[in-house]
Amino acid sequence: xxxxxxxxxxxxxxxxxxxxxxxxxxxxxxxxxxxxxxxxxxxxxxxxxxxxxxxxxxxxxxxxxxxxxxxxxxxxxxxxxxxxxxxxxxxxxxxxxxxxxxxxxxxxxxxxxxxxxxxxxxxxxxxxxxxxxxxxxxxxxxxxxxxxxxxxxxxxxxxxxxxxxxxxxxxxxxxxxxxxxxxxxxxxxxxxxxxxxxxxxxxxxxxxxxxxxxxxxxxxxxxxxxxxxxxxxxxxxxxxxxxxxxxxxxxxxxxxxxxxxxxxxxxxxxxxxxxxxxxxxxxxxxxxxxxx
Numbered sequence: 001x002x003x004x005x006x007x008x009x010x011x012x013x014x015x016x017x018x019x020x021x022x023x024x025x026x027x028x029x030x031x032x033x034x035x036x037x038x039x040x041x042x043x044x045x046x047x048x049x050x051x052x053x054x055x056x057x058x059x060x061x062x063x064x065x066x067x068x069x070x071x072x073x074x075x076x077x078x079x080x081x082x083x084x085x086x087x088x089x090x091x092x093x094x095x096x097x098x099x100x101x102x103x104x105x106x107x108x109x110x111x112x113x114x115x116x117x118x119x120x121x122x123x124x125x126x127x128x129x130x131x132x133x134x135x136x137x138x139x140x141x142x143x144x145x146x147x148x149x150x151x152x153x154x155x156x157x158x159x160x161x162x163x164x165x166x167x168x169x170x171x172x173x174x175x176x177x178x179x180x181x182x183x184x185x186x187x188x189x190x191x192x193x194x195x196x197x198x199x200x201x202x203x204x205x206x207x208x209x210x211x212x213x214x215x216x217x218x219x220x221x222x223x224x225x226x227x228x229x230x231x232x233x234x235x236x237x238x239x240x241x242x243x244x245x246x247x248x249x250x251x252x253x254x255x256x257x258x259x260x261x262x263x264x265x266x267x268x269x270x271x272x273x274x275x276x277x278x279x280x281x282x283x284x285x286x287x288x289x290x291x292x
Contacts, residue, residue: 045246060218142213142265
């Protein structure tokens with residue numbers, strides 16, 4: 001009898017969840033957000049593994065600040081945000097890469113230099129034009145309501161480009177990530193592939209900013225990779241695990257956001273933090289079971 005009651009409770013919970021999902025996807029703006037969010041989360045998680053291993057994980061934070069500055073300028077000029085922010089952020093990614101190669105300015109200093117300057121520029125432009133309105137808050141903290149049909153089409157197209165280029169050049173990206181000196185010695189054009197990683201990261205950051213916000217988009221890059229590294233040790237398994245974790249955390253975050261009226265970006269980040277802690281606990285348990 002007790003087993004039958006448990007089964008009925010489980011079936012009831014499944015029915016409730018299906019009903020919630022059906023209700024969620026009856027809203028067009030949520031469908032747009034989920035489609036773009038899945039693609040952006042996948043792109044960010046794949047690139048995040050290389051960025052974390054190359055100790056460039058904060059490049060997402062720096063580029064998001066650049067993106068905020070570009071979006072602020074576009075808003076002040078009444079120009080389409082993506083058409084301005086994408087080329088600006090891509091250019092900033094290339095500049096960051098060049099600056100980090102200069103012995104006078106290391107990677108973290110270059111990121112801090114460009115990100116703070118861009119953020120300050122954005123704040124100045126906003127204060128002189130539109131003021132701190134709802135659109136500006138959406139850029140800072142993200143909003144699933146900010147996705148228009150045009151944004152969705154552009155995001156799908158560019159995400160497909162990012163995923164295709166990552167898959168095609170997977171082995172080269174792997175080589176540059178793990179041992180750039182050896183890759184260069186074997187004839188690999190490391191500069192080109194570093195530029196490719198920077199280019200793909202810049203596009204992913206811009207696409208994700210509308211939903212996650214400039215202050216939270218870097219979490220999509222950092223957390224899935226770090227979470228997967230708690231348990232996985234090989235590049236391929238870390239990459240696959242990172243993609244799965246990122247998609248799961250995004251879906252869960254959207255559902256939590258819908259149920260409790262929490263901003264989507266913050267909700268997704270909180271779920272990623274919980275996943276990171278769970279993977280860390282599992283890793284600790286596994287290590288204790290291994291005999292010394």
